[in-house]
Amino acid sequence: MELDERKKKILNAIIRNYQETGEPVGSRTISKYSDLQLSSATIRNEMSDLEEMGLIVQPHTSAGRIPTDRGYRLYVDHMLETADRDTGRQELAETSEFLIDRMDRMEQVLKQMAKVLALNTNYASMISAPRYNRNKLKFIQLSRVEEHKLLAVVVVEGNLIKNTIFEVEEKLSEEDILSLNLLLNTNLNGLTIEEINLGIITKLKEQAGGHTEVVGKVLDAVAEAIRNDDEDLQIYTSGATNIFRYPELSDSSKAKEIIQVFEEKKQLTNLLTDKLGEEGQQGIQVYIGNETPVQSMKDCSVVTATYDLGDGLQGTIGIVGPKRMDYEKVVQTLQTVMGQLDTMFKKEE
Amino acid sequence: MELDERKKKILNAIIRNYQETGEPVGSRTISKYSDLQLSSATIRNEMSDLEEMGLIVQPHTSAGRIPTDRGYRLYVDHMLETADRDTGRQELAETSEFLIDRMDRMEQVLKQMAKVLALNTNYASMISAPRYNRNKLKFIQLSRVEEHKLLAVVVVEGNLIKNTIFEVEEKLSEEDILSLNLLLNTNLNGLTIEEINLGIITKLKEQAGGHTEVVGKVLDAVAEAIRNDDEDLQIYTSGATNIFRYPELSDSSKAKEIIQVFEEKKQLTNLLTDKLGEEGQQGIQVYIGNETPVQSMKDCSVVTATYDLGDGLQGTIGIVGPKRMDYEKVVQTLQTVMGQLDTMFKKEE
DNA sequence: GTTAGCACTCAACAAAAGGGAGTGCTAACA
DNA sequence: TGTTAGCACTCCCTTTTGTTGAGTGCTAAC
Numbered sequence: 115m116e117l118d119e120r121k122k123k124i125l126n127a128i129i130r131n132y133q134e135t136g137e138p139v140g141s142r143t144i145s146k147y148s149d150l151q152l153s154s155a156t157i158r159n160e161m162s163d164l165e166e167m168g169l170i171v172q173p174h175t176s177a178g179r180i181p182t183d184r185g186y187r188l189y190v191d192h193m194l195e196t197a198d199r200d201t202g203r204q205e206l207a208e209t210s211e212f213l214i215d216r217m218d219r220m221e222q223v224l225k226q227m228a229k230v231l232a233l234n235t236n237y238a239s240m241i242s243a244p245r246y247n248r249n250k251l252k253f254i255q256l257s258r259v260e261e262h263k264l265l266a267v268v269v270v271e272g273n274l275i276k277n278t279i280f281e282v283e284e285k286l287s288e289e290d291i292l293s294l295n296l297l298l299n300t301n302l303n304g305l306t307i308e309e310i311n312l313g314i315i316t317k318l319k320e321q322a323g324g325h326t327e328v329v330g331k332v333l334d335a336v337a338e339a340i341r342n343d344d345e346d347l348q349i350y351t352s353g354a355t356n357i358f359r360y361p362e363l364s365d366s367s368k369a370k371e372i373i374q375v376f377e378e379k380k381q382l383t384n385l386l387t388d389k390l391g392e393e394g395q396q397g398i399q400v401y402i403g404n405e406t407p408v409q410s411m412k413d414c415s416v417v418t419a420t421y422d423l424g425d426g427l428q429g430t431i432g433i434v435g436p437k438r439m440d441y442e443k444v445v446q447t448l449q450t451v452m453g454q455l456d457t458m459f460k461k462e463e
Numbered sequence: 464m465e466l467d468e469r470k471k472k473i474l475n476a477i478i479r480n481y482q483e484t485g486e487p488v489g490s491r492t493i494s495k496y497s498d499l500q501l502s503s504a505t506i507r508n509e510m511s512d513l514e515e516m517g518l519i520v521q522p523h524t525s526a527g528r529i530p531t532d533r534g535y536r537l538y539v540d541h542m543l544e545t546a547d548r549d550t551g552r553q554e555l556a557e558t559s560e561f562l563i564d565r566m567d568r569m570e571q572v573l574k575q576m577a578k579v580l581a582l583n584t585n586y587a588s589m590i591s592a593p594r595y596n597r598n599k600l601k602f603i604q605l606s607r608v609e610e611h612k613l614l615a616v617v618v619v620e621g622n623l624i625k626n627t628i629f630e631v632e633e634k635l636s637e638e639d640i641l642s643l644n645l646l647l648n649t650n651l652n653g654l655t656i657e658e659i660n661l662g663i664i665t666k667l668k669e670q671a672g673g674h675t676e677v678v679g680k681v682l683d684a685v686a687e688a689i690r691n692d693d694e695d696l697q698i699y700t701s702g703a704t705n706i707f708r709y710p711e712l713s714d715s716s717k718a719k720e721i722i723q724v725f726e727e728k729k730q731l732t733n734l735l736t737d738k739l740g741e742e743g744q745q746g747i748q749v750y751i752g753n754e755t756p757v758q759s760m761k762d763c764s765v766v767t768a769t770y771d772l773g774d775g776l777q778g779t780i781g782i783v784g785p786k787r788m789d790y791e792k793v794v795q796t797l798q799t800v801m802g803q804l805d806t807m808f809k810k811e812e
Numbered sequence: 813g814t815t816a817g818c819a820c821t822c823a824a825c826a827a828a829a830g831g832g833a834g835t836g837c838t839a840a841c842a
Numbered sequence: 843t844g845t846t847a848g849c850a851c852t853c854c855c856t857t858t859t860g861t862t863g864a865g866t867g868c869t870a871a872c
Contacts, residue, residue: 140865153815158866176821176865252608259602259618267616267626269608277616277624354726358719366718370707373722377703489834502846507835525834525852 138178232353237435243348244429249340268339276339386430487527581702586784592697593778598689617688625688735779
């Protein structure tokens with residue numbers, strides 16, 4: 115069977131109506147509140163066809179219709195295709211102003227972003243901190259904080275900083291520390307983790323003149339700083355409790371599953387790194403129901419967007435909501451936020 | 464009316480039974496499953512007295528009894544008094560072993576602790592990172608990371624580290640930076656935030672020889688590092704979704720309220736800093752129902768314990784669960800965890 | 813191809829009925 | 843005087859039975 119223009123319109127009307135009410139949509143409703151001038155009987159015939167095509171279903175006989183995952187898929191794909199890339203730049207609620215002020219800390223910004231997103235959409239939001247594709251070492255600073263304790267500060271490309279305090283057996287003079295600093299910086303700067311091989315390490319330890327212990331510990335710190343595994347991907351979330359707004363998600367077992375994912379965050383990694391790198395529709399991915407890589411979210415839809423701050427610095431923003439979420443608004447909001455991230459960090463860094 | 468031994472036993476039996484089942488407890492149940500050899504009729508008489516005393520209530524006529532907040536209060540107070548301080552050291556589930564391995568980072572440890580707590584008790588848990596009562600500056604390190612960007616590392620008593628990268632207009636030579644380092648360290652080390660007054664600041668800027676801009680920015684960084692307001696108290700939580708295990712808390716509006724508190728964390732500050740400093744029953748505080756300072760938790764009970772790592776380094780651990788929580792186990796578990804924190808950090812730092 | 817009309821289905825709500833857990837009270841007993 | 847058996851009573855909970863109404867599918871007429 116063919117999906118003609120009229121059927122599309124009816125499907126859209128059903129989706130929009132279901133979005134608002136959360137209730138199955140009947141033929142009379144469509145007949146009255148859509149621009150097509152058709153009687154409910156005609157709509158019924160069309161709906162019957164749409165059901166046969168697998169785009170809508172009845173929860174039970176004598177109920178209205180609700181969209182299936184396939185129905186949503188069709189809708190979303192069509193929407194993404196026709197989306198005017200620059201129109202519809204959402205105005206975010208006022209909170210976004212406040213945000214600009216205190217962008218002193220990346221962490222603060224991202225937390226705030228997540229909050230704004232959740233507040234604006236009434237869905238749950240998540241943001242992964244940017245990850246460095248090429249983690250070049252930029253700077254190492256060794257200094258003494260106590261008699262036998264040294265502080266190693268490791269700065270990586272993109273100004274990510276890691277500190278480690280460690281104990282050393284041997285007693286180091288100020289000069290020792292100075293020359294170690296010089297040694298480390300001249301030998302390691304600009305290198306990625308792959309480039310710091312055994313050869314370099316051995317050479318370093320030779321030149322360190324006996325202070326192999328310190329060098330070893332510093333290297334450990336360095337390794338940790340530029341390591342780049344999913345394990346410690348920072349994720350900020352907000353508005354997980356928004357799911358209680360949607361009756362279809364708020365029964366306790368479903369809600370528990372979803373909120374748990376947000377609480378433990380680990381599983382969110384799958385969502386946020388899933389399509390990293392792939393250039394899709396402006397970096398925007400939509401997962402509907404079972405399409406999501408996280409099983410516990412099979413009753414939800416997830417929209418993610420990849421942001422790129424340049425310098426190989428990229429992360430992902432995501433929104434989780436009911437399958438009947440307002441995809442259009444969500445996509446627009448994500449685009450707006452990405453735009454904001456852009457200007458904020460282009461200006462700053 | 465007087466609360467004799469037998470009444471106490473009956474109250475205890477009711478509380479224990481209600482703890483397990485979550486259902487109102489009837490007289491026949493007590494008569495059968497307690498060591499007192501009494502008929503249900505006698506129990507009924509006693510229960511009637513207990514109700515008159517406000518220690519138990521009937522949800523409705525012809526239902527069993529459940530403890531009131533006052534009833535719990537009595538029970539808990541008695542329990543805390545007679546608790547053998549060293550017996551009952553809970554064995555925590557195996558997970559606590561794993562914990563010892565990777566205590567490389569305080570943050571990791573606390574997160575893990577929270578998890579273990581939640582896992583062991585099946586309630587929600589929260590831990591505040593230790594706060595420094597006397598925030599003495601220990602060490603400042605200034606270094607250049609880019610042409611016009613400096614990195615300031617500020618170490619505070621207790622080895623808390625803060626980094627800031629900032630831009631400077633003027634061009635500084637290596638020697639400038641070295642002497643600034645010296646200047647800052649000799650003048651500021653060992654001082655608290657109160658002690659860094661305008662006098663010192665002016666003196667510093669004078670001696671800085673024109674580099675007032677840098678000094679100013681470093682001082683901002685210092686201020687932020689040793690600032691000690693509730694705003695940025697780090698709180699780690701786990702197991703918020705455990706509340707769904709308890710039917711009396713898992714209807715969506717209640718669950719939403721509670722989980723929201725855990726998600727936003729801000730309100731938890733009130734709970735975790737409420738009795739900081741006061742030395743109660745081994746630092747353990749029990750809030751039953753409305754006693755809690757957080758309104759949204761009026762249907763819960765909260766048990767908190769203050770840990771002290773020495774050096775004025777203290778924080779709080781807390782457990783949130785239904786009013787019928789197993790207070791005894793919770794208190795014991797908290798004591799065990801505090802013991803672990805003790806050994807772990809005494810050994811380390 | 814569209815529409816009015818009609819019989820039919822079924823969730824949702826409400827009222828009625830039965831069951832059962834638990835109580836309070838009374839009277840008898842040790 | 844404290845304890846207990848017995849009994850009537852209460853009230854929640856569950857099941858049953860209607861009742862309503864939204865919505866459908868089908869048929870026949872336009």
